[in-house]
Amino acid sequence: MTEIEVVYASEHRQWKRRFPIEFPCTARLAIEQSGVLSEFPELTLDQLNIGVFSKTITLDTEVTAGQRIEIYRPLKMDPKALREQRAKKT
Numbered sequence: 001m002t003e004i005e006v007v008y009a010s011e012h013r014q015w016k017r018r019f020p021i022e023f024p025c026t027a028r029l030a031i032e033q034s035g036v037l038s039e040f041p042e043l044t045l046d047q048l049n050i051g052v053f054s055k056t057i058t059l060d061t062e063v064t065a066g067q068r069i070e071i072y073r074p075l076k077m078d079p080k081a082l083r084e085q086r087a088k089k090t
Helices: 027-034 079-089
Strands: 002-009 014-021 049-052 055-057 068-072
Touching: 002 027, 014 027, 027 049, 027 068
Parallel strands: 002 068
Antiparallel strands: 002 014, 049 055, 049 068
């Protein structure tokens, strides 16, 4: 048994938890055991966008010891549209 980390940043705060887990383990199991879903009830497990070190993965991806599972929140605005808006202002 070794550790894994799950991180999430809402609009108002950052959350991080490193905890021991038995391997093999899927991202789904790690997220469920991390406690992030009870800490942020607005998160729905099957609708999460997640990754490991900035590379997108699925909930069924097997994770390994020492990895950090990142939970991504949806973008408020399309980055391309935002750049266009800024360009129009200048």
